[in-house]
Amino acid sequence: MQKMKHKISLLLASLLLPFIGLAQEMSSEPQMADAFRSDGKIYVVIAVISIVFICLIGYLIYIDMKLKKLENRK
Amino acid sequence: MIKWWKITAALLILYTLVWGMLTPVPHLNILYETIRNLFYHVPIWFAMLFQMGLSVVFAIKHLSKNDIQSDMISNQAAQTGLFFALPGLLTGCMWAKFTWGTWWTFEDPKLNGVAIAVLIYLAYFILRSSIDDEQKRARIAAVYNIFAFVMMFVFIMILPRLTDSLHPGNGGNPAFGKYDLDNNMRLVFYPAVIGWVLLSLWILDIKKRLTFLTHAKNEA
Numbered sequence: 001m002q003k004m005k006h007k008i009s010l011l012l013a014s015l016l017l018p019f020i021g022l023a024q025e026m027s028s029e030p031q032m033a034d035a036f037r038s039d040g041k042i043y044v045v046i047a048v049i050s051i052v053f054i055c056l057i058g059y060l061i062y063i064d065m066k067l068k069k070l071e072n073r074k
Numbered sequence: 075m076i077k078w079w080k081i082t083a084a085l086l087i088l089y090t091l092v093w094g095m096l097t098p099v100p101h102l103n104i105l106y107e108t109i110r111n112l113f114y115h116v117p118i119w120f121a122m123l124f125q126m127g128l129s130v131v132f133a134i135k136h137l138s139k140n141d142i143q144s145d146m147i148s149n150q151a152a153q154t155g156l157f158f159a160l161p162g163l164l165t166g167c168m169w170a171k172f173t174w175g176t177w178w179t180f181e182d183p184k185l186n187g188v189a190i191a192v193l194i195y196l197a198y199f200i201l202r203s204s205i206d207d208e209q210k211r212a213r214i215a216a217v218y219n220i221f222a223f224v225m226m227f228v229f230i231m232i233l234p235r236l237t238d239s240l241h242p243g244n245g246g247n248p249a250f251g252k253y254d255l256d257n258n259m260r261l262v263f264y265p266a267v268i269g270w271v272l273l274s275l276w277i278l279d280i281k282k283r284l285t286f287l288t289h290a291k292n293e294a
Contacts, residue, residue, distance in 0.1 A: 042095060049091050057084040060276065061076055067283050 080276045086269030090114075094262045104173055111169045112259065117266040118162040121274035123230075125155030126195075128278070130223035133216035145212035146289065148219060149202065150281040154274055156195050163188065174240055184241045187229030194222045 036043045094113035102109060132148035135141075166185075167177045180186060201218055205211035234241060255263065 046092050046095050049095075050088060053084075053088060053091055057088075060280070061080075063280060064076060064080070064276075067280060067287075070287060071283065 079272055080279075083269050083272030083276055086265045087273060090117075090262050090266040090269060094266070097258050097262055099259060100256055108169060108173055109259075111165065112255075113262050113266045115162065115165040115169055116263070117270035118158055118165065120267045121270040122155045122158035122162055124271045125151045125158060125274050125278065126223055126226060129155060130219050133219035136212055136216045142208060142212060142289075143286070145216065146285050147278075147282055148216065150285055151278055152195060152198060152219065154278045154281060156192065156199075157277075158274060159188070159192055159195075163192075170240075179240070182234075182240045183237050184230065184234040184239050187233055190229050191226040194225050198222050 036047075090113050094110055099107070099109050129148045129151035132144045132151060136144035136148060170179070171177050178185060198215065198218055202211055202215050205214060
C-alpha cells in the first residue's frame with residue numbers, strides 16, 4: 001500500500017513538473033505590446049509627450065478658428 | 075482653414091519630440107542622455123530671439139511709416155518673445171542642475187546676460203503702460219525697443235563669447251562646431267528650430283489678430 005502511494009505520487013510529479021516549469025517560463029515572458037515595452041519603455045514616454053503636444057496644438061487650432069469666426073462677423 | 079505653415083510647425087515639432095528621443099546621440103561624459111535637451115531647450119531660445127527681432131523690425135517700421143498697427147505688432151512680438159524666455163529659463167535651470175550641479179550660476183555670462191535682457195524687456199512693458207497717449211507711447215516704445223534689442227544682443231550673443239562660459243559655443247569656440255553636433259543631431263535640431271520659430275509665429279498671429287479686433291471694437 002505504502003509502495004503504491006509512492007508510485008502514484010512519483011507518477012503525478014513526473015506528469016505535473018514539466019507544466020510547473022512551463023508555467024514559470026510563461027510568467028517570465030513579457031506581455032503583449034512588446035514594441036512599447038522595449039528599450040526601457042521609452043516609447044510610452046514618447047507617446048505621452050506626443051499626446052500632450054497634439055492636445056496643445058488642437059487647442060491652438062480651436063482658438064485660431066474661433067478668432068476667424070469673430071473676424072468674419074463684422 | 076488653418077494655414078499650411080501652422081500645420082508645418084506642429085508636424086516639425088512632433089517629429090522632433092519623437093525622433094529626438096530615439097535618434098542615436100554621441101556618448102559624452104557628464105551630459106549622457108541630457109544631450110537630447112539640445113532639441114528642446116535651444117530652439118525655444120531661437121524662437122525668443124526671433125520674436126525680439128520681429129519686434130524691433132516692426133518698431134523701426136512704425137518709426138518710418140508712423141502706423142499704429144506696426145506698434146501693436148511690435149508690442150505683441152515682444153510679449154511673445156518674453157513668454158518664450160520662461161520655458162527657456164526653466165528648461166535651462168533643469169539642465170544645469172543635472173550637468174553643472176546647480177540651478178543657476180552667476181559664474182556664467184550667458185545666464186547673467188539673459189537675466190539682464192529679461193529685465194530690459196520687462197522695463198519695456200512698464201514704459202508702455204506708463205504712457206496714455208497712443209501715438210506718444212508708440213514712438214517712445216519703438217525707440218526704447220531698438221535700444222532693448224541691441225542690449226539683449228550684446229548681453230546674450232556677444233559678451234558670453236568674449237569670456238569663458240559653461241555654454242558650448244562661447245568663450246572663443248564657435249557654436250555648432252563639429253564637436254558639439256553630429257549629423258544625426260542636426261537632422262533633429264534644425265527642424266526643431268524651424269518648428270519652434272513657426273510655432274512662435276502662430277502664437278504671435280493669434281495675439282496680433284486679437285489685438286486688432288479689440289482695437290477696432292474700442293474705436294467703434
